[in-house]
Amino acid sequence: MQELAAQDGAEYLGLSTQQQFDLMAKAGWNEAGTREQAAVVNQLAEKYRIKIYPREIGGVPCYFLEPEHVLSKNRNRLLVHLHGGAYTGGGGSGASWEAIRVSAISQMRTVAIDYRMPPEFPYPAAIDDAMSVWRKLVQSNKSARLGVFGTSTGGAMTLLMVQRAKKERLPLPGAIFAGTPWADMSKTGDSYFTNAYVDNVTPTYEGGLQASALLYANGRDLKDPGLSPIYGDFTRFPPTLLVAGTRDLFLSNTVRVHVRLLESGTEAKLVVLEGQSHAQYLFSETAPESHFVINQVVNFMDRHLSR
């Protein structure tokens, strides 16, 4: 068992937002399952021969992933990872989960950011933490050698980081991967409707996503570009890889970002996986589709990051 269970969200259906919050709190979602997560992460790290060191960067807790062999071309390269989990899960030791395979297969060092989350820390704590790490990293690294990536909420945060780095006139990463990004936190987008109950990872918007969105937004409009990057600026983006599935609740989130990037003249590559639900490549570690996605990420970073 090397997988973190997908949360099907069925337990949230029919409950009020307050009841959903209570259920989340009862599940202790923030530190929740930390022990189980740690076991999964340790097993995966062992299998892929990755050493994981906790390290604080810019005042933010991170995990530093060191592959057994770092290719010489990757010596000065570094990947930065943002975990998924709807801003209400996936933190703690689980923060390095997705990064293990990418780090191992790319043979690149990776920093996984364990950003703060609700209920204690709603918007903008998570993205503020990501920016603190970025600000620190670009002080001592050429940004063209840095790649940023994440899936779902991590994919949205990857896009938000670039948008905010542009605003703050910080250097931009050499390439990014936004896997099926939560680009629109409001229920706007075709596949929130067409793929409802078709997606078997995140069957509905109402099944936990909405409550998480409201909890993180903390009263802000869900279409605020600080929350939903689709409403932000897509000019001057670095080369961007996007991945979704045909039965992905976030298919529209993904393709809307892709079209915006194409319109701005960005080198943006979209891959849509046959029959795959939201972020299924994370949950089905050994499926051919999952290998395909990880290889796409690795090749994309290798092609675009400076040495």
Add this chain to the structure above:
Amino acid sequence: MQELAAQDGAEYLGLSTQQQFDLMAKAGWNEAGTREQAAVVNQLAEKYRIKIYPREIGGVPCYFLEPEHVLSKNRNRLLVHLHGGAYTGGGGSGASWEAIRVSAISQMRTVAIDYRMPPEFPYPAAIDDAMSVWRKLVQSNKSARLGVFGTSTGGAMTLLMVQRAKKERLPLPGAIFAGTPWADMSKTGDSYFTNAYVDNVTPTYEGGLQASALLYANGRDLKDPGLSPIYGDFTRFPPTLLVAGTRDLFLSNTVRVHVRLLESGTEAKLVVLEGQSHAQYLFSETAPESHFVINQVVNFMDRHLSR
């Protein structure tokens, strides 16, 4: 009224395959609506200032499209177009319909092939005709200056042409565009199911597609690679642009081809349009999404075709 009506296929539902054949024959689908089509095509040609000349190439009736101005960089370039219509429609004067906008906006000359169709001419007449034209064209043109494109059945035929040209050791086009291609004529693929009754151009496989497939196949297995290019060879393909929509019955046809091309190392670009049904960019001429697709095709050809 500059649009050819989308066929919603509802009239075929619940009928036996034989009854569907009879209904198609009664509608006279092969020469069907020729007069209406001609009127639409003439109106569109006038609007986009395209002159259309019937011309036989390699013994096959074609339409030669001449834009008002041909850019000097396009003087030696030529586009080759294959119309859609499930091998049972879209022929005659309608064969040049999709090509008009592409030819006008690219300011490139275009040959639209009016290939033979069932019931008189089942497989392999259509693709044989396409190959006759190709064989003739590459005698007097550098193939790297030739781009091939089409939508739906035309997209599938574009892929089939490349596969057959490779087998026959003919030169390959410089670039191709396969718009939401009918890559699998059997009912295989996620979106035949997930987007049934969600797509409002081709709501179901059973609504006419299946009968057309059987009529064209003429007893052959629908998974024969001569019918369904997804089962063919995708190595050594020219740069390929693929387009589909989030509610497209052929979304899976499209993304399956894309992944095969990526696996073979081909430069393959996928664009998925938010909220769009199958080939909707053809039917909604003035929609922003349609302009976006035509511009994608034009830019892709311009980028990849030799001068």
